Amino acid sequence: MNHAVAPQAMNSLVIRSNNRISTLMLTALGLGGILLVALGSVLIGDRGITMDFSARMLAPSWQHWFGTDQFGHDMLARTLHGLSLSLNVGLITAALSTAIAVVLAMLAATGGRWADAVVSFLIDTTLGLPHLMLLILIAFALGGGTTAVIIAVTLTHWPRLTRILRAEILQVRSAEYVQASRQFGKSWWYIGRHHLLPHLLPQTLVGFTLLFPHAILHEAALTFLGFGLEPGKPAIGTLLADSMRYLMAGNWWLGLFPGLGLLLLVLSFDAIGNGIRKLTDPRLSEV
């Protein structure tokens, strides 16, 4: 996938001008949203986990901003718990996927013709399979649960970043100053550390950040379909799946707020990812 295309679409939607101040603010806003979720879920403690049978199925009010469910769980607290759970799963999977991508990209770009062929084949194979299908297959084969979701999402999210990093390495490697360095008798190890890595780091960071929303959404989707996290955990996917049967009865708040929460979390990561890219990209920095 061409990584330049999507952020452009983002531009046209969110900020038309490429103003560095507004980019910075958007990034900060995204970061703030994520910190809020992380801190909030710690601060509320047991709220949303313990039941209050006297406050069942209440519509949103000042006491319960997001309403309550069948057992009297506060939905705001429950949504925060769910988002924080998603954050944790997202963090682990995005980190693991990025690590796989970096290792494979290095291997492909520096390991010779055969290594490149093998990695390219792996990328094509993984990308060629329907994404959600592969996720379900792996999660199902591993018996579901948190570990299964983490493994399934990790194993399906590395190829695109690998492809980008590989291209980046190939490009830098053929640059004149790298060729010159080689002519001066520097080892590949030296070149890798001093010429390649500085170029790869921003790309990797952006890739990691933008993997996050993917991982979170796929975790939620897997859980929603019943292949993911344990049903006892207040994951967003579980909340949405549970809300299904009450929507027909008119209890809209059970589905709307967790859904919105997930959307905002994903948009926060998008904002951060794009912000980092724009703020570090020399071609955009002078505008």
Added chain:
Amino acid sequence: MAMPPLRAFALATLSVSMAAPLTFSAAIASDKAPSELVLAIGGEPKEGFDPLLGWGQYGHPLFQSTLLTRDAKLETQPDLAKEWTLSDNRLTWTITLRDDAVFSDGTPLTAHDVAFTFNQAASAGGALDLSAFDSAEAVDDFSLVIHLKKPWITFTENFYSLGIVPAAEYGQDYGRHPIGSGPFKLISWTEGEQLIVERNTEYYGKQPEFSKITFLFTGEDTSLAAARAGQVDMAAVPPALADAAPSGFKQVVVESVDNRGITFPILADEGKTDAEGNKLGNAVTSDRAIRRAINLGVDRDLLVQVALFGHGTPASGPADRLPWSNPKAAVEYDLDAANALLDQAGWLRGEDGVREKEGVRAAFPINYLASDSTRKALAITLAEQLKALGIEATAIGKSWESLGQIFHSEPVVFGWGSHTPLEVYSLYQSDWAGAGYYNVGYFSDAAVDAHFAAAQAAPTLEASYPDWQAAEWDGTTGYGAKGEAGWAWLVNLEHIYYVNECLDLGETQIEPHGHGWPITSLIQNWTWTCE
């Protein structure tokens, strides 16, 4: 590498929009004549419509007719049988049939078909209780005798539920192409989608008012959506959706013995396993004090309110309101008494509020079928209530397969409810320990077994009721909550249907386990009240 924002938005809102099912697999004529009905009540039998394999056990077999039938008050009425008598040694039934019954293909139904049905069912090994059956033989065209190996009064259940099949037509494929003497005949069955039946003009009884009935096998949400669209005349709905009848529909609430409760593993945890290697026994629930305390200390009214949205009644036993259950066996909710009972038994509260006895923590999982939202709600609510008793219970959802691996060693939410006391027998009789899904806790009690034996030896089903009641509670012991407390029965469901305002169902029975199909047992009495 970036995520297109539109896709992010689509995925996040997908789950919300998926809640409104938009498609129907079955074609429905919207301008149908009032003599036709479309029902979305579920209940599709996986094995087909073969009575010998269990079709008709819950509710009416519809295509076949039975020797006897039950009316709305569950009183016995003759159907194919005109007279039925049990010999004094209780080993031989003599049955006289009506002589005007014919199968839907026009051939007369005779005693040979009845004898064939019973003999064949005994060898087919279906879900029926024919353990006491020896043989059946026709005396002449319209009378037969059935020989039993031992006195066994619950054998009569087969008279109500075993549909008679034609000896000449019965074969491998019968379940898909049933021929019988019931009020309806099968026109077409698309598995997983719909079943179309037509009035059997050869039927000897009262002709149903509706000439054609379509059963849609849709999910609950889809059924409700179909009712809203006016495409069905009746939809079975879960408790969560039961209070918003679409316009043009009335809410029909049917009482049931469709109960839910949790099993207790009775055996001590001694590291034993059954033949399949599944663990037996539980160190906590093997203590009778724990089982009694849970029965005492659970607020069943609250369970009904929270888990069933008020659409049910508290359960005290496996057959509430049926004549073989003992009303004296019920216990009242009393949290203090339950806690006192546990204190006395040596289960003392630790620092975190959870009780302990001799190093054993009063903690266990409550397992439930993960796909069943009502059972899930019950398990979660029960676990929360048990905290007040100092018992740490954790609700865990599992598949049927995984439940089968742990149900001898951990409590599980199960549901039963039947029109025959045989079910009670199967749940608590010691020989049934470990047999299928029945006595999964290995309940075994000599006094209860003795009452069961006395009941089975009774001359009539009515005469056996006092013995069944004594098995539940005889003043000193029993399987009920005051005695050995083999289960904690929690709630009886109410079955809720949205029914077209023009459709009158007449009087309804107390329904057995299984939402949906049982409602058809009195289908002949349904009438259309609009012009």
